[in-house]
Amino acid sequence: MTVPSRHDPALDAQWMPFTANKAFKARPRLLVSAKDMHYQSDDGRAILDGTAGLWCVNAGHCRPSIIEAISRTAASLDFAPSFQMGHPLSFAFADKLVPLLPDGMRHVFFSNSGSEAVDSALKIALAYHQARGEPERRMFIGRTRGYHGVGWGGISVGGIEANRKTFAAQLMPHVDHLPHTHDLAHNAFSKGQPLWGAHLADALETMVATHGADRIAAVIVEPLSGSTGVLVPPVGYLERLRALCTQHGILLIFDEVISGFGRLGAPFAAQYFGVTPDIMAMAKGLTNAAVPMGATTVLGSIHDTVVQAAPRGIEFFHGYTYSGHPLAAAAGIATLEVYQQEGLFARAHALSPVWEAAVHSLCDAPFVIDVRNLGLVAGIELEPRPGLPGARAFDAFVNCFHEQDALIRVTGDIIALSPPLTISEEQIHELVAKVRRALESIA
Numbered sequence: 001m002t003v004p005s006r007h008d009p010a011l012d013a014q015w016m017p018f019t020a021n022k023a024f025k026a027r028p029r030l031l032v033s034a035k036d037m038h039y040q041s042d043d044g045r046a047i048l049d050g051t052a053g054l055w056c057v058n059a060g061h062c063r064p065s066i067i068e069a070i071s072r073t074a075a076s077l078d079f080a081p082s083f084q085m086g087h088p089l090s091f092a093f094a095d096k097l098v099p100l101l102p103d104g105m106r107h108v109f110f111s112n113s114g115s116e117a118v119d120s121a122l123k124i125a126l127a128y129h130q131a132r133g134e135p136e137r138r139m140f141i142g143r144t145r146g147y148h149g150v151g152w153g154g155i156s157v158g159g160i161e162a163n164r165k166t167f168a169a170q171l172m173p174h175v176d177h178l179p180h181t182h183d184l185a186h187n188a189f190s191k192g193q194p195l196w197g198a199h200l201a202d203a204l205e206t207m208v209a210t211h212g213a214d215r216i217a218a219v220i221v222e223p224l225s226g227s228t229g230v231l232v233p234p235v236g237y238l239e240r241l242r243a244l245c246t247q248h249g250i251l252l253i254f255d256e257v258i259s260g261f262g263r264l265g266a267p268f269a270a271q272y273f274g275v276t277p278d279i280m281a282m283a284k285g286l287t288n289a290a291v292p293m294g295a296t297t298v299l300g301s302i303h304d305t306v307v308q309a310a311p312r313g314i315e316f317f318h319g320y321t322y323s324g325h326p327l328a329a330a331a332g333i334a335t336l337e338v339y340q341q342e343g344l345f346a347r348a349h350a351l352s353p354v355w356e357a358a359v360h361s362l363c364d365a366p367f368v369i370d371v372r373n374l375g376l377v378a379g380i381e382l383e384p385r386p387g388l389p390g391a392r393a394f395d396a397f398v399n400c401f402h403e404q405d406a407l408i409r410v411t412g413d414i415i416a417l418s419p420p421l422t423i424s425e426e427q428i429h430e431l432v433a434k435v436r437r438a439l440e441s442i443a
């Protein structure tokens with residue numbers, strides 16, 4: 001058997017996720033190591049990480065204390081069963097997480113990814129309504145352009161058409177979608193939250209009238225939509241959604257897989273916007289992505305209702321072999337310590353005006369039709385190439401990687417930037433200059 005060398009692997013066997021496999025394998029982009037703000041490519045270049053990996057390496061790459069915690073744990077407790085058994089690290093991690101969570105959230109259910117955290121959230125919502133004697137509340141309201149991972153629950157409540165169309169015939173029933181808030185006619189070049197669009201939350205009233213409030217279990221939204229191309233919630237929108245959910249006894253689920261762990265300059269978007277959901281899904285920055293992990297947190301009242309409704313035995317028939325895995329829990333504890341010791345959430349907040357000014361300087365770069373930002377996130381929308389949606393931004397992505405030594409992310413014709421929270425002011429300007437050069441190169 002020949003083992004592929006590190007720098008020359010055979011590429012055929014792996015079927016890559018969310019990737020144009022044929023094009024990638026014809027011209028691969030391989031990352032072989034990482035440190036702080038940079039990746040190293042297989043041809044030896046230092047690549048500036050403009051995306052914190054995939055919105056997840058919030059504390060920068062290969063942090064020594066996180067590596068040390070994982071290594072120590074791997075050598076002493078590789079695995080412990082998670083059903084009817086436990087180990088101290090996952091309890092310690094949950095305990096350490098609670099003070100960071102929005103007020104009233106006191107319990108954490110562990111999984112292995114954002115997709116699983118979302119599916120867990122949906123199941124908890126159904127279990128809660130059943131426990132309180134309203135089992136007919138089983139409908140979910142998502143939002144168009146929402147991304148909630150790739151589980152059946154996530155793609156059903158999600159609203160990214162490309163992710164749904166192949167599976168459309170088998171999606172979950174009893175789902176409807178709010179309109180998204182993206183409208184360049186009103187919101188182009190907004191700095192921070194757009195002023196227009198709070199009224200779009202009122203579509204929930206129409207759904208209540210159509211379906212009946214007593215049939216709706218929960219509304220799920222990303223407080224700031226990331227994967228669909230950085231849609232910042234309009235001023236007052238989330239507050240309106242919260243008020244309507246409360247009025248109609250509908251649970252509000254925030255998917256904070258991207259917006260959590262300091263991305264907006266607060267622990268979670270919930271605190272940034274001052275809007276507390278009933279259930280919240282998280283992942284990514286939870287462990288600085290060093291070990292896969294997801295988590296779902298709920299208000300104390302939701303946990304207590306579900307747990308107390310069961311007379312004896314297992315209260316919630318749901319869980320994963322690797323829920324609270326020792327390596328993930330160890331990585332998570334070490335990650336929270338890095339965030340705290342280095343004040344990274346406050347750092348992101350302090351840097352956000354510099355970030356805003358830098359990304360908006362791209363307003364006159366070729367093809368740019370919008371720039372939007374919040375915290376340390378930015379979306380740069382390009383005019384699509386006629387008849388070839390997404391092609392322009394993809395060319396910018398490829399140019400950035402091969403020619404500018406920068407990693408950016410693109411979705412459709414939108415460039416999404418979300419660097420590690422450790423980025424310096426100088427690196428912010430460097431990243432923006434690289435994006436400008438890429439756009440000029442493909443012009």
Ligand SMILES: Cc1ncc(COP(=O)(O)O)c(C=O)c1O
Binds near residue numbers: 113257
């Ligand atoms: C908002 C949101 N929810 C869920 C997910 C799914 O997470 P995962 O890929 O870890 O399953 C993502 C991934 O980007 C996300 O952005």
